[in-house]
Amino acid sequence: MPATIPNRTARRAFLALQGLCEAPHRGQSKEDLSEAIRRLGFVQIDSINTVARAHHQILFSRNATYREHRLKALVEKDRALFEHWTHDASIIPSELYCYWKHRFAREERRLQERYEAWQGSPFLHECDGILERIARDGPVMARDFGGTKPSTGWWDWHPSKTALEYLWRTGKLAIARREGFQKVYDLAERVIPADCHGAEVEHHEFVDWACRSALERLGFATRGEIAGFWDLLKPAEVEAWIAENESGLETVMIECADGSKPRAALRFRDSPELLDNPPEPPDRVRVLSPFDPVLRDRKRAERLFGFSYRIEIFVPEERRVYGYYVFPVLRGDRMVGRIDMKADRNRDVLAVRRFWPEKGTRMSKAFLADLDAELDRIRRFSGVAGIEHAGDWLGAG
Numbered sequence: 001m002p003a004t005i006p007n008r009t010a011r012r013a014f015l016a017l018q019g020l021c022e023a024p025h026r027g028q029s030k031e032d033l034s035e036a037i038r039r040l041g042f043v044q045i046d047s048i049n050t051v052a053r054a055h056h057q058i059l060f061s062r063n064a065t066y067r068e069h070r071l072k073a074l075v076e077k078d079r080a081l082f083e084h085w086t087h088d089a090s091i092i093p094s095e096l097y098c099y100w101k102h103r104f105a106r107e108e109r110r111l112q113e114r115y116e117a118w119q120g121s122p123f124l125h126e127c128d129g130i131l132e133r134i135a136r137d138g139p140v141m142a143r144d145f146g147g148t149k150p151s152t153g154w155w156d157w158h159p160s161k162t163a164l165e166y167l168w169r170t171g172k173l174a175i176a177r178r179e180g181f182q183k184v185y186d187l188a189e190r191v192i193p194a195d196c197h198g199a200e201v202e203h204h205e206f207v208d209w210a211c212r213s214a215l216e217r218l219g220f221a222t223r224g225e226i227a228g229f230w231d232l233l234k235p236a237e238v239e240a241w242i243a244e245n246e247s248g249l250e251t252v253m254i255e256c257a258d259g260s261k262p263r264a265a266l267r268f269r270d271s272p273e274l275l276d277n278p279p280e281p282p283d284r285v286r287v288l289s290p291f292d293p294v295l296r297d298r299k300r301a302e303r304l305f306g307f308s309y310r311i312e313i314f315v316p317e318e319r320r321v322y323g324y325y326v327f328p329v330l331r332g333d334r335m336v337g338r339i340d341m342k343a344d345r346n347r348d349v350l351a352v353r354r355f356w357p358e359k360g361t362r363m364s365k366a367f368l369a370d371l372d373a374e375l376d377r378i379r380r381f382s383g384v385a386g387i388e389h390a391g392d393w394l395g396a397g
């Protein structure tokens with residue numbers, strides 16, 4: 001009969017694997033930062049800068065000594081990291097580039113068929129011309145090709161922009177750097193380190209790595225969670241891997257935070273003690289990015305933490321339950337609330353509009369002091385001088 005893993009143990013194990021059980025003020029070098037990203041697997045990028053862009057806040061929430069210039073150096077100078085897609089745009093260790101080649105091949109077939117059906121064969125000539133120009137003249141941005149048509153999505157960009165994205169998504173180009181968050185494209189072989197760019201892996205090795213590395217980072221996972229971690233695999237590939245590695249896997253039952261029926265999950269039979277006796281996370285308040293990897297899989301997060309979370313950016317204002325861009329709040333191993341705030345750089349303040357506690361969160365003086373301390377850390381990180389609380393920021397309901 002499968003062993004049952006208590007909910008609290010499962011939460012702590014997952015937080016430990018996600019780097020949230022380590023001392024948050026330990027010194028961090030550039031090499032430490034690179035290793036932290038390697039352990040996470042990837043860090044999602046998002047353009048919205050309400051307080052800080054998602055990748056910076058994800059890394060800051062794990063280590064308060066994180067500095068943006070170290071990440072910039074790792075990506076743009078050392079080339080230890082590259083930018084591409086997992087489930088969304090992400091920063092990824094460059095040694096994993098060989099596995100992304102399998103994604104490039106799939107994307108090339110899918111996107112070329114879709115685009116040619118929409119616009120016809122001139123698209124490929126556009127790509128050829130862009131590659132020739134970059135090879136001759138160096139890195140480019142989409143604006144270098146003109147075109148001011150407003151965009152409503154990938155297929156509504158002007159042809160050169162679409163061609164640039166196609167060439168990036170299929171591995172011909174890479175992101176050399178960003179200027180004001182705008183991509184600067186160059187030939188992949190001039191961006192990705194030669195040993196990473198030249199490495200090749202067979203399909204079987206690719207599938208084994210994608211499944212194994214996902215389960216290592218998740219600790220325990222359903223088949224869908226394994227497939228969805230990197231967003232590189234088809235469900236049939238995961239099923240085949242599980243069947244082939246059955247002797248090294250075991251099923252466990254993970255207790256749900258709401259007391260509902262435990263959920264079956266897989267883990268490695270030789271899992272480290274971390275999964276049975278995880279460390280206690282620091283008992284401090286942390287404001288997480290809406291794109292934090294702990295919460296990326298909303299259904300998993302709800303089962304583990306009892307925390308139902310939705311980004312309401314695209315929800316009409318009159319239908320929002322909380323707000324445009326509301327941040328999850330973690331304390332120890334529990335999600336304790338969500339907060340609506342913004343770094344108002346024109347007024348040089350962190351404007352705190354509202355905090356909504358989760359059921360069971362005690363609004364004690366000690367908790368509010370810890371929350372204020374975290375808001376001050378966020379203020380300093382976002383580069384504003386003060387904090388401004390709305391008059392009803394702790395209002396009920």
